[in-house]
Amino acid sequence: xLIIWYEAPMMHRLAFEAVNRHLKxxxxxxxxxxxxxxxxxxxxxQILPVVTHGSRESIVATTVHRAFFWNDCCVMHLSINMRxxxxxxxxxxxxxxxxxxxxxxxxxxxxxxxxxxxxxxxPNWIKIPYExxxxxxxxVVQNLITAVYPNF
Numbered sequence: 001x002l003i004i005w006y007e008a009p010m011m012h013r014l015a016f017e018a019v020n021r022h023l024k025x026x027x028x029x030x031x032x033x034x035x036x037x038x039x040x041x042x043x044x045x046q047i048l049p050v051v052t053h054g055s056r057e058s059i060v061a062t063t064v065h066r067a068f069f070w071n072d073c074c075v076m077h078l079s080i081n082m083r084x085x086x087x088x089x090x091x092x093x094x095x096x097x098x099x100x101x102x103x104x105x106x107x108x109x110x111x112x113x114x115x116x117x118x119x120x121x122x123p124n125w126i127k128i129p130y131e132x133x134x135x136x137x138x139x140v141v142q143n144l145i146t147a148v149y150p151n152f
Contacts, residue, residue, distance in 0.1 A: 009046060011064065017068065045109075083097060
């Protein structure tokens with residue numbers, strides 16, 4: 001049996017525990033989740049599970065990292081940005097995409113300095129560099145299409 005669970009980092013850890021309980025019942029095996037092949041896909045640097053009015057601690061407590069099976073996981077990383085592998089783009093477009101890819105990685109690694117909007121608050125806002133913004137003028141829809149699909 002193979003289970004592929006996409007966007008797993010966004011799921012509450014209790015969802016994994018519920019699946020585990022059901023697999024134990026179905027498979028009649030006390031260690032069902034640990035003996036099945038489960039691929040948890042997603043970016044661990046992206047959005048955390050949503051906890052209404054949750055504190056930082058309560059949100060972190062719901063992540064897949066806090067699930068009972070996390071120590072048994074083997075984390076693998078994709079290392080090639082496939083968007084940068086296409087050759088049908090202009091040099092300017094490729095350079096812009098490479099710069100954006102570098103900035104996104106820096107952001108994910110916590111290397112981009114956050115800013116605080118209100119005094120006495122932690123810096124939890126990120127200022128996006130101007131060159132990565134899509135211009136919001138009278139042609140906003142066309143600007144968005146051009147930015148997302150440069151060769152459309």
